[in-house]
Amino acid sequence: MKTICFYFTLHQPLQLKRYRFFEIGNDHYYYDDYVNEASIRRLTDVCYLPANEALLEMIRNSNGKFKVAFSISGITLEQLEQYAPEVIDSFKALANTGSVEFLAETYAHSLSSIYDEDEFQLQVKKHAQKIEMLFGKKPTTFKNTELIYSDEIGDLVAKSGYKLMLTEGAKHILGWRSPNYLYGHPYNSKLKLMTRNFKLSDDVSFRFSNWSWDQYPLTADKYIRWISEMDTKEEFVSIGMSYAALGDINSAENGIFDFMKALPYHALVNKISFATPSEIAEKSKSTEVITSPYPVSWADEEKDLSAFTGNDLQNEALQKLYSVGERVRLCNDKSLQYDWQNLQSSDHFYYMCTKHFTSGASAHFSPYESPYEAFMNYMNVLSDFLQRVEEQYPSSIDNEELNSLLKTINNQELKINKLENKLNTLKAKETVPIKPTKTPATPREKK
Amino acid sequence: MKALMFGWEFPPHILGGLGTASYGLTKGMSLQPDMEITFVIPKPHGDEDTSFLKIIGANCIPVVWKDNNWDHVNHRIGKLMHPDEYFYYRNHIKYDFRRIETDELGCINFSGVYPNNLLEEISNYEASASVIAHTGNFDIIHSHDWLTYPAGIFAKKISGKPLVIHVHATDFDRSRGNVNPDVYAIEKRGMDEANHIITVSNLTRQTVIEKYHQHPSKVTTVHNAVSPLENAERFKKTPRKDKVVTFLGRITMQKGPEYFVEAAVRVLEKTDGVRFVMAGSGDMMNQMIHLVAKRNIADKFHFTGFLRGDKVHEMLAESDVYVMPSVSEPFGISPLEAMQVGTPSIVSVQSGCAEILNNAIKIDYWDIDAMADAIYSIVKYPAMYKCLHNEGQFEVNTITWEKAGYKVRDIYNKVLGWH
Known part of the structure; x- marks a missing residue:
C-alpha cells in the first residue's frame, strides 16, 4: 500500500x-x-x-x-x-x-x-x-x-x-x-x-x-x-x-x-x-x-545555494550580518534582537540574486526592481543595525573579553541578589520575633 | 543586398552620437556576407575607415553638368573619389539644379556640420541624393536622422526602392517638448513616407507613435550597441583616497545636470571621501558653477571642461561611479562606454539604454534621493562596486552591433518581401 x-x-x-x-x-x-x-x-x-x-x-x-x-x-x-x-x-x-x-x-x-x-x-x-x-x-x-x-x-x-x-x-x-x-x-x-x-x-x-x-x-x-x-x-x-x-x-x-x-x-x-x-x-x-557534502536546496533548477549565496552582493550582506551574531546574542536589548531575527530571513538575500537576469525565472517574486536595489536597501538598513550593535558593545572589545566582562557583571548581580536575600532573611529573623509582640500591642495601647 | 544609406557624420569627424551609431551599425552589418553598404555623407575628410563600406561624399557628386577633364577632377577630389565615378554620376544628372550654388565641378560645397543655414543644406542634400538615386544601383534606402529624411524620400520617389528611416532622436528629446515646427515637419514627412521606421529605443518608438501619429506596426525598435573598446585594460584606475563620481556629457537641460548637483549635495552632507566631477561643456555650465557655489560644495565638486577622444575613456575609467541623469535620452551610449572600462553606471529610466541594461542602477532623473542613495551604496559597499564592475563589463560586451545589424537586416527583408 x-x-x-x-x-x-x-x-x-x-x-x-x-x-x-x-x-x-x-x-x-x-x-x-x-x-x-x-x-x-x-x-x-x-x-x-x-x-x-x-x-x-x-x-x-x-x-x-x-x-x-x-x-x-x-x-x-x-x-x-x-x-x-x-x-x-x-x-x-x-x-x-x-x-x-x-x-x-x-x-x-x-x-x-x-x-x-x-x-x-x-x-x-x-x-x-x-x-x-x-x-x-x-x-x-x-x-x-x-x-x-x-x-x-x-x-x-x-x-x-x-x-x-x-x-x-x-x-x-x-x-x-x-x-x-x-x-x-x-x-x-x-x-x-x-x-x-x-x-x-x-x-x-x-x-x-x-x-x-x-x-x-x-x-x-x-x-x-x-x-x-x-x-x-x-x-x-x-x-x-x-x-x-x-x-x-x-x-x-x-x-x-x-x-x-x-x-x-x-x-x-x-x-x-x-x-x-x-x-x-x-x-x-x-x-x-546518502551523502551530501555540499548544501542542497529546493531553489530553482540548480537545487543548490546559488540563489542565496551565489554572488558578491549576497556574500557581503551575509558576512556583515552574521559577523555580529555572537554580540547580538550577548545583549538583551529586545528591539535589537527582534531586528536581528527579521534581517536574517533568506528572502532578503534571494532578492539580491543576479542569476535570474539570464534565466528570467522567479524574478517576479522580488518586490525590488533589481537585485542591486535590493542590496542597496538592505545594506542601508544593516548599516544602521550594525551601528546600534556597535553602540551597545564597541568593537574595540573582542568577544571573549566582552563575554568575561558580562559574566562578571552577571555573576556580581547574582551574588548581590544572593547576598541581599541572605540579608533580608537575616533581617526578618531579627525582626520577626519582635514584630508580632509589638504590632498587636500598639492598637491595644491606643484603645 | 545593396543598401544606400544617407548619414550626416561619420567617425573620426563627429559632433554627436549620430556618427558613432552610424559607424557601429554599418560595421556590424558589414559582417553579413552579402551586405554591401554605400554610405553618403555631406562632406567626408578622406580619413574615414572605408575597409567595410563605401563612403560617398555628397560634395563630390555633380548636380550641375560642367565640362571638366579627368586630370582636373583627379586633382580636385581624387583623394575622396575616383574621377571615373565622378563622370559616371555626371551622366545621371536628370534635373536642372542650376539654382543651387555649385563649384566649377558642379558639386555643392557642404559644410558637413550643423550651420545656421541648416535647412538649406538639408534641401541641397536632396539634390545630390537625386543624382545617386538615378543610378539605381541599390535595393533599399536607409536614412539616418531627420537631416537626411528629405534626401531619402527623394531617392525613394526617383528609384521606387523602399525607404527605411532610422530615428536616432526626435525634436521632442532635443527641445524638451518645445518643438521647432520646421524640424517637426521634416521629421513627420520622413516618417509618413517611410516604408518602415527604426527607433533606437522603445521610448523613442513611443514618441514616434504618439507624437508623430505613426502606426505601431510600422515602427520597430533596434537598440543601439557599443563598439568593442580595443585593449580596454590600458585605461586603469589610479589608486586614490577619494572616490570619484562623474557626470560626463553636454551640460544642457536635456542631460539633467542640476539633478546631479543636488544629489551630490545629499551625498556630501553625510559622507566624506567622495568627490564629484562634471565633465563636458554646454549652455548650462555657468549656471551649474553658480549652483555648486551656492550649495557650498565647491571644494568637493570639480569641472573639467570639454573632453575629447581618449580623455573621455580615461575620465570614465578613473571614476568609481558614472551618472547619466538625462531628462530625455533616445538611447545614450555613454553608460555603456563607462561599463566597458568597468565603471558602475547610474542611468535615468528616461534613457533608452535603461531598457537593455540589467547591471546598471536605474532611477528617475528627478529622484535625487534615489540617485544619492545609489551613489552612496556604490562608494560605500565594496560588493556593490565589485558586482556592477564585473557583471556590467561582462554584460556590455554581449551588446554588439552585429546583433543589431541582423535586426536591421530582418526589417530590410520584411520591407522587400525577401525571405
Whole structure:
C-alpha cells in the first residue's frame, strides 16, 4: 500500500521599507507595515483561509484519513497573530483533528544553518516553543529553510533531537536513486531523511495552471494514477510545496481546490493512504545512506545555494550580518534582537540574486526592481543595525573579553541578589520575633 | 543586398552620437556576407575607415553638368573619389539644379556640420541624393536622422526602392517638448513616407507613435550597441583616497545636470571621501558653477571642461561611479562606454539604454534621493562596486552591433518581401 505525504510551507518575510542612506543613524524602524499587512491580508483571503477550509473538509469527509503537515516560520506566525488571527484559529482547528503535523524549522526562515550554528539551534528551539504554545504539540520532524540540507546540517539537527529531516530529492545527492524511500545520514544513524519528489510536487504547484503543459489539465484521477503506477516497492511519495500553490500561484478559478478535494476519494479507491512525515518515519526504515557534502536546496533548477549565496552582493550582506551574531546574542536589548531575527530571513538575500537576469525565472517574486536595489536597501538598513550593535558593545572589545566582562557583571548581580536575600532573611529573623509582640500591642495601647 | 544609406557624420569627424551609431551599425552589418553598404555623407575628410563600406561624399557628386577633364577632377577630389565615378554620376544628372550654388565641378560645397543655414543644406542634400538615386544601383534606402529624411524620400520617389528611416532622436528629446515646427515637419514627412521606421529605443518608438501619429506596426525598435573598446585594460584606475563620481556629457537641460548637483549635495552632507566631477561643456555650465557655489560644495565638486577622444575613456575609467541623469535620452551610449572600462553606471529610466541594461542602477532623473542613495551604496559597499564592475563589463560586451545589424537586416527583408 502506497502512502502520500503532503506538506505545505508558509513563509512571509517582514519586508523592509525604502530606507535611504541619510536615515542611517536616525531611523531605527525598518519595516513597511503597510506592505506587510496588505500581503498577509491578501494571502489570507486567497490562500490561507480557503485552503485551510478545504483541507479541514477533506479531513472530516475522509474520517481523518487525509493527513497533511505544515511548516510555518516564526516570523509568519507573528504576522498572522498581528494581522490575521483568524488564520491562527483555523490552523488550531486543523491541529485539533489530529491529522495534521506541524514541522520544526528556523524561526526566521534564515540561512543560519550555514552561517551560524549557535543561532541555528536557538532559532529552532524558539520555533518549536512557538509551535507548541500555539498548537499544543512539540514538533518532531525538521524542515530547514528552503529544504537546505548537508551532512553537517543533518548532524546538527539530529543532535537537537529530531529523528526525521525533510530535504530535496535533488539529483546530485540521490543520483540514480528514487526519492520515494527513506534514507539515512552517513554518520549519524539516528537521523532519517525524507526526500521531496519534486516532479510530482511541481506538477501541482507550478504546472497545474500552465496551459502549455502537455499534461494539462491535471485531474485528481490522473495524478493518483501516476502515483499508483509507481514501482510497487516504493512505499510513499513526499509532496511538498509552498502553501501559496493553493489559491495564489494556482487560483481558485483554475480549480486547484476542487482538484485537492477530489484527491482523497481517488486515493482511497486506489488503496493509497495519507500520512504525516513523522508517521512514515515511525513505520518505515531507512534503506540506504546518502551523502551530501555540499548544501542542497529546493531553489530553482540548480537545487543548490546559488540563489542565496551565489554572488558578491549576497556574500557581503551575509558576512556583515552574521559577523555580529555572537554580540547580538550577548545583549538583551529586545528591539535589537527582534531586528536581528527579521534581517536574517533568506528572502532578503534571494532578492539580491543576479542569476535570474539570464534565466528570467522567479524574478517576479522580488518586490525590488533589481537585485542591486535590493542590496542597496538592505545594506542601508544593516548599516544602521550594525551601528546600534556597535553602540551597545564597541568593537574595540573582542568577544571573549566582552563575554568575561558580562559574566562578571552577571555573576556580581547574582551574588548581590544572593547576598541581599541572605540579608533580608537575616533581617526578618531579627525582626520577626519582635514584630508580632509589638504590632498587636500598639492598637491595644491606643484603645 | 545593396543598401544606400544617407548619414550626416561619420567617425573620426563627429559632433554627436549620430556618427558613432552610424559607424557601429554599418560595421556590424558589414559582417553579413552579402551586405554591401554605400554610405553618403555631406562632406567626408578622406580619413574615414572605408575597409567595410563605401563612403560617398555628397560634395563630390555633380548636380550641375560642367565640362571638366579627368586630370582636373583627379586633382580636385581624387583623394575622396575616383574621377571615373565622378563622370559616371555626371551622366545621371536628370534635373536642372542650376539654382543651387555649385563649384566649377558642379558639386555643392557642404559644410558637413550643423550651420545656421541648416535647412538649406538639408534641401541641397536632396539634390545630390537625386543624382545617386538615378543610378539605381541599390535595393533599399536607409536614412539616418531627420537631416537626411528629405534626401531619402527623394531617392525613394526617383528609384521606387523602399525607404527605411532610422530615428536616432526626435525634436521632442532635443527641445524638451518645445518643438521647432520646421524640424517637426521634416521629421513627420520622413516618417509618413517611410516604408518602415527604426527607433533606437522603445521610448523613442513611443514618441514616434504618439507624437508623430505613426502606426505601431510600422515602427520597430533596434537598440543601439557599443563598439568593442580595443585593449580596454590600458585605461586603469589610479589608486586614490577619494572616490570619484562623474557626470560626463553636454551640460544642457536635456542631460539633467542640476539633478546631479543636488544629489551630490545629499551625498556630501553625510559622507566624506567622495568627490564629484562634471565633465563636458554646454549652455548650462555657468549656471551649474553658480549652483555648486551656492550649495557650498565647491571644494568637493570639480569641472573639467570639454573632453575629447581618449580623455573621455580615461575620465570614465578613473571614476568609481558614472551618472547619466538625462531628462530625455533616445538611447545614450555613454553608460555603456563607462561599463566597458568597468565603471558602475547610474542611468535615468528616461534613457533608452535603461531598457537593455540589467547591471546598471536605474532611477528617475528627478529622484535625487534615489540617485544619492545609489551613489552612496556604490562608494560605500565594496560588493556593490565589485558586482556592477564585473557583471556590467561582462554584460556590455554581449551588446554588439552585429546583433543589431541582423535586426536591421530582418526589417530590410520584411520591407522587400525577401525571405
